[in-house]
Amino acid sequence: MENGLMHMEKTADKWGKNGRGDEWQEKWWEHYNAAGQAEKWAHKWCSIDPNTPLEAGHAHVWHERWGETYDGYGGSIKYTDKWAERRKGDGWEKWGDKWDENFDLNGHGVKQGETWWQGKHGDRWNRTWGEQHNGSGWIHKYGKSSSGEHWDTHVIQDTWYERFPHYGFYHCFENSVQLREVPKPSDILEP
Structure with missing residues (x-):
């Protein structure tokens, strides 16, 4: 308890490796307080022998990071970033996808992201996108890609984002029987 406000924190760090040298790790951290504030993040990765033949779309190395922060009043920040690598002949092919969103308690905010690919000979492609939400019922959507795509429009659409964590302080407290x-x-x- 800090300044009379109860808070809870949970962490984990898991790691494994098999006899072939394949390996994985997962780290995560969660912090909750009784005022409704919460912060969570996780980092995961795995690696398999690059000489192992794979089906199309599978990776030799894979990474994922994500996080969430809630201010307890309806504002939140969320992000995710995933990327992978696959050995292809004498080089590596890489691809990924990431996005983030940042909203205040009034539902004003931005969502944005990128999808990308890089070939073994240095060729690249990406597509970026964004949305601006201002509470008017109109959303400004925009984006472009390295292959020439481009859009910039306004659409009537409800704004949706997670204002509060789906698993918060009281869920954590109720599920912590030993604590x-x-x-x-x-x-x-006391005597």
């Missing part, structure tokens, strides 16, 4: 059984320091010190 709730730990006596308070004042209960231990």
Whole structure:
């Protein structure tokens, strides 16, 4: 408890490796407080022997990062970033996808993202996109790609974003049975 406000934090770091040298790791962190603020993130990756033949679309190396922050009043920030690599002949092919969104408590904010690809000989392609939300019922949507696509439009559409975490402080508290059984320091010190 800090300044009289109860908070909880959970972390994990998992790692594994098999006899062929394939390996993976997952780290995550969560922080909640009784005022409704929450922050969560995770980083995951795996790697398999680059000499292993793969079906199309599968990767030798894979990464994923994501995170969420909630201010407790209806504002939130979310992001994700995924990318992968596959050995192809004498080089590596890479591709990925990422997006983020940032909204205040009034539903004003921005969503944006990028999808990309890089070939083993340095050839590249990407597409970026964005949305501006100002609470008027009109959303400004825009984007472009390295292959010449381009759009810039306004559409009537409801704004949707997660204002509050789907799993918050009280969910964490209720699911922490062993933690709730730990006596308070004042209960231990009283004669």
